Amino acid sequence: MSEPGAVVLDTPQLQPPEPSVGRKAMGLPLGLLRTARPRQWIKNILVVAAPAAAGELLTKGTFLQLVLVFVLFTAAASAVYLINDARDADADRAHPTKCRRPVAAGQVPVPVAYAAGGILAVLTTAAAVAWCNELTAALLSGYIAMQLAYCVWLKHVLVVDLTVVTTGFLMRAMIGGVALGIPLSRWFLITAGFGALFMVSAKRYSEAVQMEGKGGATRALLDQYTTGYLRFVWQLAAGVAVLAYCLWAMESGGTSNGSLLPWRQLSMAAFILAILRYAVFADRGTAGAPEDVVLHDRALAVIGLVWIALYALAVADL
Structure with missing residues (x-):
C-alpha cells in the first residue's frame, strides 16, 4: 500500500514479446525435423x-x-x-x-x-x-x-x-x-545381432534405473521388467557378441597373403575393450542414450578408431 500523499505511477507490466511471423512459420518445420531425430x-x-x-x-x-x-x-x-x-x-x-x-x-x-x-x-x-x-x-x-x-x-x-x-x-x-x-557371414550376423541386443538391453536397463517406481508412465513395459533381468540380458548379450567376434576373427587362422601381423586377431583386443568400456556406462545406468555415450566418451572413441584401423589392415591384407 502506498503512503498518504505519495504519487502513484501506473507502470505497465512487461509482457514477453510475441514470436515473429517468421519464427512461427519455421516452428513447425523445425519441430518436424527434431522429431525425425x-x-x-x-x-x-x-x-x-x-x-x-x-x-x-x-x-x-x-x-x-x-x-x-x-x-x-x-x-x-x-x-x-x-x-x-x-x-x-x-x-x-x-x-x-x-x-x-x-x-x-x-x-x-x-x-x-x-x-x-x-x-x-x-x-x-x-x-x-x-x-x-x-x-x-x-x-x-x-x-x-x-x-x-x-x-x-x-x-x-x-x-x-x-x-x-x-x-x-x-x-x-x-x-x-x-x-x-x-x-x-554367419559370424557377422551373430556378432551384429547380439551386439545390438547388448546396447538395446543396456539402454532399457538404464531407463529402468532412472525411472524406477514410475516406469509405467513413460514406457509401457518398464514396470514389468526387473533391473536384475535386464542386467542379465545385457551381460548375456555382451558375452555372446564377444565370443562370436573372437570365433569370427580366429576363423582366418593367422596371417595370410603376406600380412605383416594377424590384424584380424589383434582386433579382438580392441573389440573386447570397447564392450568393456561401454559396459561401464551400462552398469552405472547411464547408457540410456547410446549415441551420447559413443560420441562423447573419448576413451571409447579412441578404442573404436583403433579397432577400425586394425580391421581395415586385416581387410587390406597389409
Missing part, C-alpha cells in the same frame, strides 16, 4: 557394416549405392519416429526429458506428426521398390512394417519389444550387404 541418424551408418566386413566398401559403384540405402533407411526410421511420438505424446509428457519433444510439447500437432510420418513411410517404400533390388526393397519395407507394428502393439509385449528393437539394428547392418549382393 537427426542425432539418431548416426545409427544408420551401420549400413556400411557388411560391405566393410567383406572388404567391398571401396569397390566401384559401392559408395553411391550405400548413400542411397543410408538415405532411404534414415527416411524410414524418421517416419517411424514421427508416428511413434504422435502415439506416445501423452506418456512423453510424464517423462523428465521426453516432455521436451516437439509433439509432446505441442510444437507439432499430433495429426500433423501422423500425416508426415505416413507420407514419408509411403514415399520411402516406393523409392526402395523403384531404385533398389528386390531384397533391399523387401528388407526396408519389412523394417517399416515391423516398426509400425511395434508402435501399435509389439512394444507392449514382454521380451518381444527387446527383440524387435534389436532386429531393427540387425536389419541396418544387413541391408548394405543385401543391396550390393554380398554374402553375409
Whole structure:
C-alpha cells in the first residue's frame, strides 16, 4: 500500500514479446525435423557394416549405392519416429526429458506428426521398390512394417519389444550387404545381432534405473521388467557378441597373403575393450542414450578408431 500523499505511477507490466511471423512459420518445420531425430541418424551408418566386413566398401559403384540405402533407411526410421511420438505424446509428457519433444510439447500437432510420418513411410517404400533390388526393397519395407507394428502393439509385449528393437539394428547392418549382393557371414550376423541386443538391453536397463517406481508412465513395459533381468540380458548379450567376434576373427587362422601381423586377431583386443568400456556406462545406468555415450566418451572413441584401423589392415591384407 502506498503512503498518504505519495504519487502513484501506473507502470505497465512487461509482457514477453510475441514470436515473429517468421519464427512461427519455421516452428513447425523445425519441430518436424527434431522429431525425425537427426542425432539418431548416426545409427544408420551401420549400413556400411557388411560391405566393410567383406572388404567391398571401396569397390566401384559401392559408395553411391550405400548413400542411397543410408538415405532411404534414415527416411524410414524418421517416419517411424514421427508416428511413434504422435502415439506416445501423452506418456512423453510424464517423462523428465521426453516432455521436451516437439509433439509432446505441442510444437507439432499430433495429426500433423501422423500425416508426415505416413507420407514419408509411403514415399520411402516406393523409392526402395523403384531404385533398389528386390531384397533391399523387401528388407526396408519389412523394417517399416515391423516398426509400425511395434508402435501399435509389439512394444507392449514382454521380451518381444527387446527383440524387435534389436532386429531393427540387425536389419541396418544387413541391408548394405543385401543391396550390393554380398554374402553375409554367419559370424557377422551373430556378432551384429547380439551386439545390438547388448546396447538395446543396456539402454532399457538404464531407463529402468532412472525411472524406477514410475516406469509405467513413460514406457509401457518398464514396470514389468526387473533391473536384475535386464542386467542379465545385457551381460548375456555382451558375452555372446564377444565370443562370436573372437570365433569370427580366429576363423582366418593367422596371417595370410603376406600380412605383416594377424590384424584380424589383434582386433579382438580392441573389440573386447570397447564392450568393456561401454559396459561401464551400462552398469552405472547411464547408457540410456547410446549415441551420447559413443560420441562423447573419448576413451571409447579412441578404442573404436583403433579397432577400425586394425580391421581395415586385416581387410587390406597389409
